[in-house]
Amino acid sequence: MVNEYEIKKQICDIGKRIYDKGMVASNDGNISVKIGENEFLCTPTGVSKGFMTPDYICKVDGDGKVISATGNFRPSSEIKMHMRVYKQRPDVKAVVHAHPLYATSFAIAGVPLTAPIMPEAVIALGCVPIADYGTPSTEEIPDAVEKYLQHFDAVLLANHGALSFSDSLLSAYHKMESVEFYAQLLYQSKQLGGPKELSKEQVKRLYEVRRAFGMTGKHPADICLNAKAGVQSCHNCHQGVEEGGCSSSCSDAELIAQITKKVMESLGK
Numbered sequence: 001m002v003n004e005y006e007i008k009k010q011i012c013d014i015g016k017r018i019y020d021k022g023m024v025a026s027n028d029g030n031i032s033v034k035i036g037e038n039e040f041l042c043t044p045t046g047v048s049k050g051f052m053t054p055d056y057i058c059k060v061d062g063d064g065k066v067i068s069a070t071g072n073f074r075p076s077s078e079i080k081m082h083m084r085v086y087k088q089r090p091d092v093k094a095v096v097h098a099h100p101l102y103a104t105s106f107a108i109a110g111v112p113l114t115a116p117i118m119p120e121a122v123i124a125l126g127c128v129p130i131a132d133y134g135t136p137s138t139e140e141i142p143d144a145v146e147k148y149l150q151h152f153d154a155v156l157l158a159n160h161g162a163l164s165f166s167d168s169l170l171s172a173y174h175k176m177e178s179v180e181f182y183a184q185l186l187y188q189s190k191q192l193g194g195p196k197e198l199s200k201e202q203v204k205r206l207y208e209v210r211r212a213f214g215m216t217g218k219h220p221a222d223i224c225l226n227a228k229a230g231v232q233s234c235h236n237c238h239q240g241v242e243e244g245g246c247s248s249s250c251s252d253a254e255l256i257a258q259i260t261k262k263v264m265e266s267l268g269k
């Protein structure tokens with residue numbers, strides 16, 4: 001049985017962390033946690049996420065409609081974005097949206113985080129694509145993000161910020177931290193003459209490490225058995241998802257079909 005009060009406290013803790021770490025300014029950012037099939041806790045709109053107490057936290061249903069909220073608190077204006085993630089990804093139990101400095105700079109410059117530059121980022125995140133710009137609070141952002149949800153656990157939002165999601169609140173937060181650290185490293189190594197990227201072989205071995213760890217979530221190492229299927233991965237192609245093997249058309253079913261075709265071909269059938 002979920003202890004709602006404890007989860008509200010955890011949301012406040014994570015809110016304080018993203019604020020203290022400078023991942024959100026002023027009243028920016030939002031956090032949600034799935035507590036039942038059709039019940040979610042979320043941060044209220046228009047408050048600093050660094051100074052919340054459990055009574056701030058709202059409870060909503062799967063359409064983002066208020067189930068309970070204290071006083072004048074109302075759910076985040078971005079609740080539709082959170083709900084789209086939960087709808088498309090039944091494995092996800094928590095969503096974090098923030099505006100971390102470096103990751104948001106990449107999102108503004110239109111540069112996806114696809115360069116394989118350090119083992120931890122390759123293992124934890126794979127690549128981080130950029131979803132097209134959408135007006136906050138409308139269906140535009142959920143619509144733009146949707147095509148990436150089956151393939152990634154973190155997405156940059158063009159000219160806006162970053163979104164991460166996972167099977168626990170701490171893990172969703174950690175993914176946001178990893179995105180920002182990765183973006184910062186990429187930015188700073190670019191100042192030092194450009195990163196020396198890991199080779200395809202090194203990336204492949206890191207994917208194998210990730211598989212061996214049995215890590216949860218969506219990742220090129222899990223979803224696109226690129227090497228086996230003879231299809232490029234987004235790390236290998238370095239072009240982001242549109243031109244690589246992890247495009248929105250790269251569904252599990254398609255991959256299985258591709259792999260089956262290869263196997264049949266190799267058997268001469």
Ligand code: 13P
Nearest residue numbers: 028029030045046076077
């Ligand atoms: P809310 O306070 O409504 O959650 O909005 C903050 C934000 O960052 C919107 O992108």
